[in-house]
Amino acid sequence: MSKRFVIIGGGPAGNTAATYAARMGADVTLIERDILGGAAHLWDCIPSKAMIATGGALSQINAASGMGLTDVSASLDFDALRGRIATIQEKLRASVSGMLENQGVTLLQGTGRLKGPHEVVVETTDGLTEIDADVILLSTGSRPRIPDWAPVDGNRVLTTRDAYPPPELPEHLIVVGSGVTGVEFVHMFSSFGCQVTLIVSRQQVLPQKDPEVAAALEDDFIRRGVRLYKGARAVGLDVGDGGEGGGGGITVRCDDGRVAVGSHALLAIGSLPNSEGLGLDAAGVEADHGYVVVNHNCQSSVPHIYAAGDLSGKLPLSSVASVQGRKIAEHAMGLHVGPHRHLDYEKAASAIFTVPEIADVGLAEADAFSSGRKIRVTKVPFSANAKALIENDARGFVKIISDPATGVVLGGSIVGRNAAELISVIALAVTAGLRVTDIVESLLVHPALAEALADAAE
Numbered sequence: 001m002s003k004r005f006v007i008i009g010g011g012p013a014g015n016t017a018a019t020y021a022a023r024m025g026a027d028v029t030l031i032e033r034d035i036l037g038g039a040a041h042l043w044d045c046i047p048s049k050a051m052i053a054t055g056g057a058l059s060q061i062n063a064a065s066g067m068g069l070t071d072v073s074a075s076l077d078f079d080a081l082r083g084r085i086a087t088i089q090e091k092l093r094a095s096v097s098g099m100l101e102n103q104g105v106t107l108l109q110g111t112g113r114l115k116g117p118h119e120v121v122v123e124t125t126d127g128l129t130e131i132d133a134d135v136i137l138l139s140t141g142s143r144p145r146i147p148d149w150a151p152v153d154g155n156r157v158l159t160t161r162d163a164y165p166p167p168e169l170p171e172h173l174i175v176v177g178s179g180v181t182g183v184e185f186v187h188m189f190s191s192f193g194c195q196v197t198l199i200v201s202r203q204q205v206l207p208q209k210d211p212e213v214a215a216a217l218e219d220d221f222i223r224r225g226v227r228l229y230k231g232a233r234a235v236g237l238d239v240g241d242g243g244e245g246g247g248g249g250i251t252v253r254c255d256d257g258r259v260a261v262g263s264h265a266l267l268a269i270g271s272l273p274n275s276e277g278l279g280l281d282a283a284g285v286e287a288d289h290g291y292v293v294v295n296h297n298c299q300s301s302v303p304h305i306y307a308a309g310d311l312s313g314k315l316p317l318s319s320v321a322s323v324q325g326r327k328i329a330e331h332a333m334g335l336h337v338g339p340h341r342h343l344d345y346e347k348a349a350s351a352i353f354t355v356p357e358i359a360d361v362g363l364a365e366a367d368a369f370s371s372g373r374k375i376r377v378t379k380v381p382f383s384a385n386a387k388a389l390i391e392n393d394a395r396g397f398v399k400i401i402s403d404p405a406t407g408v409v410l411g412g413s414i415v416g417r418n419a420a421e422l423i424s425v426i427a428l429a430v431t432a433g434l435r436v437t438d439i440v441e442s443l444l445v446h447p448a449l450a451e452a453l454a455d456a457a458e
């Protein structure tokens, strides 16, 4: 009899695991309470990048005079953008559900929870169903954290769930939180022409990132007229009547006494795991602050119950969730019998879709210094790159970090056009243990932005 594999949550972790496990012969049931594709398709990655793409096109068209064009201009059609996002979401949902159906996965629309180590209960519109399982994957994702001082109404006080797109285009948006999500929002709404104020609790945006990278982004924000409240922690939010023209009305109070006034506020201050009511205790699954504790195979304290994606408390990235899903399917189906590569979260590439775009992977310069590790850092600006000049955007740089003794590539960061694509080369080098000379000696295309990688590797 084939293995009964039950998955709760159909985001990137759940649907990837379902596809692979079914392909390997498991009898897979996938339970999803909302939309297949998960938060990633509905609220996070996809709608955010669709809005950023529209903002990017707008900025590029309006900057076309720098490329020898005249009389070119564009303006935002907010309803058309709303329709575009809905179309992309529907295409992706249909593609995920088509793929799962083709693999013979049973899809259940409902809310799932553990009843015991081998029993899952699903609440559907028809009532409760109980399913027995040999293997269970918990991949229920996460949701935005809302502090108790913020009266979120989905209208003028928003979380990331309300903002793609928001009910109306804000005249003046106050973004609270300057991590990856916060800065993407700043970029997106300022590219639509909104006034934006960013509350930054530390002294730099993107506190986890290389200070040089963060500085490049801050410079760009300041050039666009974004107001930065640095070293200020938001502690209160009041909703007024909107004021004349709807431009005022939201007041965000900070712990240092400063007050930001705008028309809308958006909270981007982290997330919480979706583990309440999931029955972790009933099955004896250990959790830490709501995140399921997992080992390097993504197994929980109950070995046949796995957790992946945001719920596993590892890197909250869609890309990581999908790879975890694939690894879990392979492990549960007994494929990991010989030596194989475990997931190394420290080698995960990530990107921030601002302009300039930012991407990094592997060892960061600051971490190497703080641990006393000897490194070689080489950096070249895009201003020396022919393709960047041709494309009229030579902002940013490529930085490569390598081992001075062996030349092995340990990490890198890229700020500039197409950084999210270009980082793949450094990510491959980091994962495969390649040396800088391997990049230098690759016969690359000319003119190409990637030539900056070879120059930085010299």
Ligand SMILES: Cc1cc2nc3c(=O)[nH]c(=O)nc-3n(C[C@H](O)[C@H](O)[C@H](O)COP(=O)(O)OP(=O)(O)OC[C@H]3O[C@@H](n4cnc5c(N)ncnc54)[C@H](O)[C@@H]3O)c2cc1C
Binding pocket: 008, 009, 010, 011, 012, 013, 014, 031, 032, 033, 034, 035, 036, 037, 038, 039, 040, 041, 043, 044, 045, 046, 048, 049, 110, 111, 112, 113, 139, 140, 141, 142, 160, 181, 274, 278, 308, 309, 310, 311, 315, 316, 317, 318, 319, 320, 321
């Ligand atoms: C604004 C924003 C932008 C982002 N952009 C990117 C990006 O560009 N690139 C990137 O790699 N990552 C990005 N992320 C992170 C990414 O969205 C998450 O890491 C990813 O969605 C996690 O996938 P998951 O499978 O764990 O969960 P999710 O995608 O959250 O899916 C979980 C699913 O489980 C369902 N569910 C929950 N509880 C139950 C239950 N009891 N029963 C049944 N179903 C249930 C939910 O409805 C949901 O569909 C972004 C995040 C945010 C907030």
